[in-house]
Amino acid sequence: MEGKRLIHNTIKTSRLILRKMDKNDVNALFAIWSDPNVTKYMNIDGFSQIEQAEEMISILSDLSEKGEAIRYTILEAKTNSIIGSCGFNTLDFKNETAEVGYDLDSGFWNKGYGTEAVQGLVDYACHQLQFKKIEAKVDPNNIPSIKLLLKLDFILEGQFSNDLNLYTKYLLDDQRKFPIS
Numbered sequence: 470m471e472g473k474r475l476i477h478n479t480i481k482t483s484r485l486i487l488r489k490m491d492k493n494d495v496n497a498l499f500a501i502w503s504d505p506n507v508t509k510y511m512n513i514d515g516f517s518q519i520e521q522a523e524e525m526i527s528i529l530s531d532l533s534e535k536g537e538a539i540r541y542t543i544l545e546a547k548t549n550s551i552i553g554s555c556g557f558n559t560l561d562f563k564n565e566t567a568e569v570g571y572d573l574d575s576g577f578w579n580k581g582y583g584t585e586a587v588q589g590l591v592d593y594a595c596h597q598l599q600f601k602k603i604e605a606k607v608d609p610n611n612i613p614s615i616k617l618l619l620k621l622d623f624i625l626e627g628q629f630s631n632d633l634n635l636y637t638k639y640l641l642d643d644q645r646k647f648p649i650s
Contacts, residue, residue, distance in 0.1 A: 476539050476560070477597065482589040485582065487541035490529055490554060494542045495522050497551035506575045510611040529556075536560060543573070543586050552577045555586045557594070565601040567594055571614075584617050591621060595640040602640055606633040 478489040490498070499522035501507055508515040516522055532538035540556035553573035560567050569590050573583050594600040606629050607614050615636075623636040 476533070476536070477593070480541065480589045480593050481546070482585050484546055485585055485589065486544040486546050486549075487555060487586060487589055488544065489533065490526055490540045490542045490556075492523065492526055492530075494551060495519060495526060498522050498526065498542065498554060501551075501553060501572060501574045504575055507572050510608040510614065511572060536562070540570075541586075541590075543571075543582070545577075545582070552582060553586070555590060557590065560598075562598075565599065566604065567598070567600055568604045568606065570605070578613070583613075584620055587617060588621055591638060591640070600640055603638045605636045606630075607636060608632060609634050 480487040496519070499516055499519045502513065502522055502525070503516045505515045513525075516525075529538065529540040533540070538557055538559055540554055542551055543553040543555055544550060545552050551574075553571065555569065555571035557567040558570040569587060571583055571587055571590075573586075591603055594603055603623075604626075605614075605618055605623060607618065609615075609632075615634075618636045618638075621638065623638040626635040626637045629635040
């Protein structure tokens, strides 16, 4: 792929390890993706069969192999427990942009883990990939996700579709008003 940069399989933050998702994560991710509280604002229905999680991991792995996306399993560093997933839903090396997505086991909500995981992605996109901007598409009713993005200085660009708002964070100071902090 033209301009493709090496994508790291692991990103570390102070409390988290984001490592490339693999098929061995299926049981823990199935538990998360089958929780209706977690999937309420995701673009999937809650899973009812483990095969759905296996298929999702396979699809995400294929996209990663093509350099079009990468999904990380989020591990709490001190326990090595899987607590969610996050990653780049799209990687556009030509335009130096990416879209982030994330989900977290509801038992780990309101502890800063989601913010820390997304900040890890933003830092990686800026400093390693040298991308210009990161986007996130969010259901306007998903107030916790919106608060997370605003905390990380994403700005509301407008409505992406009837049911999603587009938030953007500009990473490099190339005539942009919002350089990374």
